[in-house]
Amino acid sequence: MTSARLSRGATLLTVVALLISTVGDEVALVALALRGADRTGLTSVVSAQMLAGLLPGIVLGGVIGRIVDRFRLDVVLGVTLVLECLIAASAAAFADGAVLLIATMLFLGALGAVAQTCVMALVPRLFPASDVQLRVNGVMESTRNAGYIVGPLLVGLLTAQGGTGLALAVDAGTFAFALLAVPVITQWLAARAVPLPPTVDTPPAPAEGAKGGLRVGLSLLWTGPQRRAALATITVTVASTSVVNVLMPFFAREIPGGAASYGTLLATWSVGLVVGPFVLRGRLGKQPTAVVAVGAAAIIGLGYVVTAAFLVLPVMLAACLCGGMANSVQNVALRTHVMADCPQDVRGRVGAAYGATLQSSVAVGFALAGLAPAGWARWGILAGGAVAFLAGSLGWLRTRALTAPAPAGANESVPAVRVSEERAS
Template identity: 75%
Template sequence: MTATRQGRAAGLMVMAALLVSTVGDEVAMVALALRGAERTGLTSVVSAQMLAGLVPGIVLGGPIGRVCDRFRTDAVLGVTLALECLIAAAAAAVADSALSLIATMLLLGVLGAVAQTCVMALVPQLFQDSGSQLRVNGVMESSRNAGYIVGPLLVGVLTAHGGTGLALVVDAGTFAFALLAVPVIGGWLAAMPRGADSPSTDEKRTAESAGGGLRLGLSLLWAGAARRTTLATIAVTVAATSVANVLLPFFARDMPGGTAVYGTLLAAWSVGLVLGPFLLRGRLSHRPTAMVAVAAATFIGLTYTVTGAFPVVPLMLVAFLCGGAANAVQNVTLRTHVMADCPPDLRGRVGAAYGATLQSAVAIGFALAALAPAHWARWGIFTGGAIAFVGGLLGWLRTRATVGLLAPGRAVSVPVGTAMDGEMP
């Protein structure tokens, strides 16, 4: 098999594994939440389960990054998927009490954070030029978001026929299927010529002996004035718009259609998430990733502002479809930008720091939403969207100036994926 064909086969396997494992993640989350509600009848248990799935990516970013830098990334991913398979299968049989359900979600949250860090570190190893990384990240984003749509639908069908136990058994099967991609990835990595962008085992050991966990990853992630501007803007917009995620059910409840409107809006956003990466195949692919990411974040704020200001269902559906597409564009371009100048032997720590930064912003938004009374949901969404829009616009102007696009009379062309400054090691 030629290197090109091997690369294509590996790429297809990676995409299929990502789609199936994302479906598995969603099946696990929804099935365990349903089981928690069914077996305990306590909202506090379900809330604790959701937090248990979110917190590991924030708290354990340091150890996760060190593990991914210390060992072969494909091997870490393989072990992670195998453990997810075993835990899901065990949960189907024994996870009935509140404690066991929360513990199961916590373990899957830890493993999910490891898997996400592995994927982020693997992409620049397998695809070493920025253009390829952008395309691959786009396909992965669409695959991942398609999994978010398929997962809950699959849980509904499975629980209707065999309960949450059947859903968790099928969930274990999704992780087992994703494991099939690991030997293909390992073979592709072994066949690739060793270059500066592909850290050897010795380099990984050097990275580990250098010490530093989440703190080192954060220092590398936030290095450089332009990088700090980009990430700070994204963090503000993510926190502000995350408020809407909590308030949206209360907002929809007061509209004609109630929960049906809520579900339809979420579906529109999900469709936008799948379609969004295809926008990067045109003119946007020739723009700096930092500017595109910040512009997309600004647009997300605008969609929530419009939703709060004009609560008309057809307009809201269009806004959510466009907002979901912008959300996907933001994810792809920001991830590609972070990968562009990340030291090869420290990608695990930078990837973990990246995940912890975004999840912390989401958690802040969730916490701020608790300050808004339920009857103020509409204006809470409007306020969060307006803050995100204004913050994103200011960040975009600052980013535009930093990358040198304010030259009088014309815009300077900077390829997508190009690092914005030289301060990153």
């Protein structure tokens, strides 16, 4: 089998597997939340489930990063999918009480964080060229967001037919299907002639640069003035827009058309998430990724400002479509910027630190939203969107100023590679 054919086949299967496993993640989240509400009748249990799914990526970031860096990526991903399959199948039969429901979400959240870190480390390893990484990350972002749309719809259909037990059983099947991609990834890594680290049976002795966990990942993640400017901007905008996400259901009372229009707005944002990465295939894709990421963050904030300021449904729909597209562009550009210049032996820790940073920002936004009265939802959305727009605009100016003109034939990531390698040595 030629490497070109293997590359195309592996890409297709990996994308399909990602879509299926993402659908599985959403099925698990929604089905377990529905079961928690049905079996306990307590909002506190559902809230605890949501937090349990979020916290492992923050608290266990160092451990996850070391695991991904220490062992073979295909092995780690395969074991993770097997465990997700077993836990989802067990939850279908046994997870009824509050403790088991919260524990199930905790384990699935931890395993999901491992899988996401594996994917972040795999992309630059399989696609060394930064422009190719951007396209692949764009395809994966669209695929992942499509899963977010399909997942809840599937839960509704399955729950109506056979309850949450059927939904969780199908969820286990999605993870089993995703395992089909693991042997292909193994062959692909070999075909690319990229040396794999030893298996779990023969762990390597850690080099000096491979020691440490989340602290090392964070120090490398925040290396360089441009990266610090971009990440600082994104953390502020993510926290402020997370406040908006909490307030949006209360804002539904003020929208013309009520809950039906609110659902349409959410669906439109989701459509924007799917189609957004395709705009990176044009001139925008040739711009520095840090600049694109923070510029997109400003557009997200502007989208929320327009949505809350003009209660005219066509205007709100257009704002949500643009905001959703900018949301996915931000994700793709920032992920590519972070991982493209990262030394191979620390990609797991940098990826875990990246995930922990963003999830911490989300958690801060969720906590701040609890301080806003429900009756002030519209003003809270305006304020959160305005903060994101201002922070993104200032960040865009700052990152543009820090983007040094590259010589012909070079890409923007070369200086950062040298800095990262010096820090890791």
